[in-house]
Amino acid sequence: MKKIYFLIMNKNDEDKFVIILGCLLLFSVQILGNMIVIAIPSITETLKLSMDASNAVTLVYLVLVISLILPFGKFISKYGVGKYLKIGIILGIISLFICAIAPNYLIFIIGRILQGISTALICCAINLTLSLQLSGETFGRGIGIVLSxxxxxxxxxxxxxxxxxxxxxxxxxxxxxxxxxxxxxxxLIKLNKEWFSESQIKIDYKGSIIYFIFMILLSTSLSYLDDKGILLLPISFILLIVLVVVEKNTEYPLYNLKLLRNPDYVIGNYASFVVFFITFITIYILNFYLQYHEDYDPSVTGLFLLPAAISMIVVAHFAGKLTVKYDVRLLSALGCVILIFATYIILLMDFIPTYYIFLACIVLGIAEGFFLASNNRHVVLTINREHFIDSSTFLFTSREFGKTVSLALYFLISGLVFGDAGTYEGNLLHLVMTGEMMMRISMVLTVSVIILLIGVWYKNKRNSKKVESK
Structure with missing residues (x-):
């Protein structure tokens, strides 16, 4: 009977199962992307990893996700979203099994590489599936459920x-x-359906390859600026210039560069880059601080950090209602103001009681909740539905790139501070110093976002007044 049910499924039933599919996969990918933060100290101990190797475990995954999600978007929309979603899921299963049985660092890092490729395929395919399957009110409701x-x-x-x-x-x-x-x-197999978006267009293979190499080189150079990375940085910028030139002269570009002419859209993505830069590295720093400095075990550390995520979800739901009444740029700026308070408390982590840090986690979640609810709407309102796939993929890339850059910068600073130590054990002062420097950088970046958001809000308000006066 179940078999027959899937075969005679109508449009409404298909929509429901696509939403369930999106929920399952995004739920799993979010856990996969964040669970490694808590597990790194235990993995490092078991596999006898150096500080650089333990850092690479997280970085390699993020770098591959941001390097592949844009190129995958055009490719799978042309050749079949469902087919490549299946490949992404199967690859994910294989990669998880490889990491679970890995006897050494080499096998484990291979598993992490496959996980990065799998996550890029899944995130891109789910985004396309929801966009191509759902329509009207179902689309908005479905996206909301999946994001929740x-x-x-x-x-x-x-x-x-x-x-x-x-x-x-x-x-x-x-x-x-x-x-x-x-x-x-x-x-997905029982749905037995395929989705195509742009079957008539040509794939921008040249732009895709240049973009992939550019992202890999840029992320690597930022991580090792104190060493050979300094040589890769100018090569990265040259590739960026080449990429822009190629994309401008391509009939079917990898990404619609015209979207970047919209200041609101650009600032929304920059704000997202900065906030994810800060929230990711803050949790990353606190994890190491709690497990190495405070000697907490992973379960207590997970409980300690849990309020950050809970408060984020609660506040995001509340802030989502406010976006209807108030300007989304101002709400995003408010989230960033609150974020400064959280980063300042964590900046003082070695001089204050531990319960202050716990409160900082709650404040961090409140800030992120305000920002996410308003920023999502901010970016969506600046583009047409026809550009949804390009804009949402770019927004996701901005967020993951924020995480990647924050991690790369953390590795650079920790390399300079730790010197030849090569391990977190017995170097607690260096660990705290690295965290403090990252918090100072985070506060400066947050101020820049607040200025830009208020600036674009003021500009739009002034322009609207001019229109009304005419």
């Missing part, structure tokens, strides 16, 4: 990873996500 479950994955990731790592092992942590992927694959 994604936030749910973010909420549970710290608690989930902390408890499993401490009471079972980090290897079980990777295996525990496989059932979610298998259920998603089952739903």
């Amino acid at each position: 479950l994604g936030y749910g994955g973010l909420t549970l990731s710290y608690l989930f990873s902390g408890f499993i790592t401490y009471y079972l092992s980090w290897r079980v942590l990777f295996l525990s996500l496989i059932p979610f992927y298998i259920i998603a694959l089952y739903i």
Whole structure:
């Protein structure tokens, strides 16, 4: 009977299962992206990793996601979204299994590389599937449900990873996500449907290759500026110039550069880049501080960081209602103002009681909640529905690039501060110093976002008054 049900599924049933599919995958990907933060100390101890190697475990995943998601978008929309979503899910299952059984660093990093490729495919394909399958009010409602479950994955990731790592092992942590992927694959197979978006266009292979190499070189150069990375930085900027020239002269470019002529759109993406830069690296720093400096186990660390995600979801729901009444730029700026308070408290982490840091986690979540609800609407309002895929992919890339740059900068600063130490053990002062420097950088970036958001709000308000006076 179940088989017949899937075969005779109508449009409404298909919509429901596509939304369930999106929820399952985004939920899993959010946990995968964040759980490694809590598990790194345990992985480092088991596999005997150096500081550089443990840093690479996180960085390689993020770099591949941001390098591949834009090129994958055009490719899979032409050759079949469902087919490549299946490949992404299967690759994800394989990569999780590889990481779970990895006997050494080389095998583990191969698993992480495959996870990066898998996540890029899944995120891109789910975005396209929702856009191509859903329409009208169902589209808006479906996107809201999927994003909410994604936030749910973010909420549970710290608690989930902390408890499993401490009471079972980090290897079980990777295996525990496989059932979610298998259920998603089952739903996709039973849907038995394919989605195409732009079957008539040509793929910009040249632009895709240049973009991929540019992102890899830029991320690597930022991580190792104190060494050979300084040589890669000018090459990265040359590739960026080449990429812009190529894209301008291509009939079907990798990305619609005309969207970048809109200051509102650009500032919205920059703001997203900065906020994700700050929130990701703050949690990353606190994780190391709590496990190495305060000697917390992974389960307690996960519980300690949990309020950040919970407060973010609660406030995002509340702030979402405010976006209807108040200007989204001002609400985003308010989130950034609150974020400054959180980063300032964490800047003083070595001089204040631990419960102050706990309160800072709650404040961090409140700031992110205000920002996410308003920023999503800010960016969406600046573009037409026909550009949804390009704009949403670019917004996702901006956020993941923010995480990547923050991590690369953290590795650079920690390399300079730690010197030849090569490990976090026994170097607690260096760990705190690195965290403090990152918080200072974060505060400066947040101020820049506040100035830009208020500036564009003031400009738009002045322009609207001129129109009304005419």
